[in-house]
Amino acid sequence: MSTPRDRIATACAHREPDKLPVDFGGGFQTGIHVSIVYQLRQALGLDKPGTPVKIVEVYQMLGEITDDLRQALGIDTIPVYGSGTMFGYPAAAFKEWQLHDGTPVLVPVDFNTVYDPNGDLRQYPGGDTHAPASGLMPKGGYFFDAIIRQSPIDEDNLNPADNTEEFGPLADDELELQTQRVGAAHRNTDRALFLTFGGLSFGDIGLVPAPFLKHPKGIRDIEEWYVSTVSRKDYVKAVFERQAEIAVENLARFHEAVGDAITVIQTNGTDFGTQHGPFCSVEAYRELFLPYQRQVNGWIHAHTKWKTFMHCCGGIAPLLDAIVEAEFDILNPVQCSAAGMDPRWLKENYGDELVFWGGGVDTQKTLPFGTPQQVRDEVRHRIDVFGAGGGFVFCSIHNVQARTPLKNLLAMFEVVKEYRA
Numbered sequence: 287m288s289t290p291r292d293r294i295a296t297a298c299a300h301r302e303p304d305k306l307p308v309d310f311g312g313g314f315q316t317g318i319h320v321s322i323v324y325q326l327r328q329a330l331g332l333d334k335p336g337t338p339v340k341i342v343e344v345y346q347m348l349g350e351i352t353d354d355l356r357q358a359l360g361i362d363t364i365p366v367y368g369s370g371t372m373f374g375y376p377a378a379a380f381k382e383w384q385l386h387d388g389t390p391v392l393v394p395v396d397f398n399t400v401y402d403p404n405g406d407l408r409q410y411p412g413g414d415t416h417a418p419a420s421g422l423m424p425k426g427g428y429f430f431d432a433i434i435r436q437s438p439i440d441e442d443n444l445n446p447a448d449n450t451e452e453f454g455p456l457a458d459d460e461l462e463l464q465t466q467r468v469g470a471a472h473r474n475t476d477r478a479l480f481l482t483f484g485g486l487s488f489g490d491i492g493l494v495p496a497p498f499l500k501h502p503k504g505i506r507d508i509e510e511w512y513v514s515t516v517s518r519k520d521y522v523k524a525v526f527e528r529q530a531e532i533a534v535e536n537l538a539r540f541h542e543a544v545g546d547a548i549t550v551i552q553t554n555g556t557d558f559g560t561q562h563g564p565f566c567s568v569e570a571y572r573e574l575f576l577p578y579q580r581q582v583n584g585w586i587h588a589h590t591k592w593k594t595f596m597h598c599c600g601g602i603a604p605l606l607d608a609i610v611e612a613e614f615d616i617l618n619p620v621q622c623s624a625a626g627m628d629p630r631w632l633k634e635n636y637g638d639e640l641v642f643w644g645g646g647v648d649t650q651k652t653l654p655f656g657t658p659q660q661v662r663d664e665v666r667h668r669i670d671v672f673g674a675g676g677g678f679v680f681c682s683i684h685n686v687q688a689r690t691p692l693k694n695l696l697a698m699f700e701v702v703k704e705y706r707a
Contacts, residue, residue, distance in 0.1 A: 290362035294478035302676040306705040311351030312363035312480030318686040323349030338390035345372035367482040374498030420497035428688035432495040436507035446524035448504030456536040478549035487555040559600015583613035601625035620645030658697035
């Protein structure tokens with residue numbers, strides 16, 4: 287029988303492994319909301335009631351998938367990421383906190399929040415409540431939205447360096463920490479290591495507002511950034527050029543330290559699709575994004591055995607040829623409900639070039655609003671289509687969201703267990 291690490295590697299080589307490969311919690315777009323992790327642990331008898339679950343990503347409020355839960359659910363991956371958070375403070379020491387629904391959780395000690403009179407919850411960059419708030423969780427919500435903090439734009443004095451403030455050489459202490467984490471995960475488990483590494487995703491709209499910076503400069507308004515991809519192309523290219531240069535330098539240092547212990551590295555989190563089709567034309571993607579993505583992915587393929595992972599939501603079928611040219615190995619979340627993303631068409635046309643990591647069940651309709659039987663039926667169909675011949679890792683389409691019925695989630699894992707048997 288293969289190890290989980292071998293299983294993922296086999297799937298990424300477009301061969302059919304010994305059993306269905308599964309990922310939940312490897313990356314920050316393949317996770318499960320902390321409230322659902324809590325419910326799962328209770329349902330599986332892994333914790334006593336009231337035992338808090340650690341939040342590993344404070345922006346989306348994703349819960350930690352620990353080894354006992356991986357074992358119970360048949361998960362083949364283990365995450366590796368740095369010490370930082372989306373709000374710019376470290377996730378080192380933790381304290382107890384509580385969601386509005388009463389779910390007990392653990393948050394970083396610098397998770398400093400302030401409630402508005404109407405019940406909205408504000409989050410602060412670096413945990414500094416003297417700086418302008420950079421995140422907002424609406425009353426009754428389960429995750430944060432970025433607060434846009436855009437200074438007036440002086441068109442004559444725009445400086446691309448302002449939009450690369452967050453990109454810089456990998457700090458020695460951060461390199462040492464990540465090296466230790468990679469080494470421990472590789473020695474102590476037989477699961478595939480999924481690396482999240484900063485600075486690799488070009489124009490990721492979740493990062494443009496820079497909720498981790500106290501006083502971000504440059505173009506930080508989401509709408510203004512999208513406008514800039516048309517009206518300020520030279521500016522955007524200058525940002526990407528500098529970002530790519532730093533990214534390759536950091537990757538070289540990191541690879542020298544950890545070697546080929548990593549199986550998968552996420553190199554894109556930028557969404558290029560809507561429910562109805564791409565955000566941008568194929569020509570715009572090729573001009574603005576492909577050269578820099580290929581620079582990063584090409585370096586990885588020339589110097590490592592790592593597989594490159596592209597997270598990109600929406601109906602991106604017209605972009606898939608260019609995505610292959612950009613040297614992405616893996617496509618996630620495989621949003622089958624979006625225009626042009628029919629599972630059979632994707633498998634028939636791109637199954638030899640792209641590994642489908644996701645697509646297992648729809649998290650917009652079926653998983654949160656369907657019946658357990660509808661969940662089972664959809665999961666079986668997706669596994670049968672995407673899994674034939676390999677090149678598939680089962681995961682839901684993006685993170686499992688709060689308020690997903692536990693019975694539906696258990697129905698999904700019931701079918702996964704059947705296929706793994």
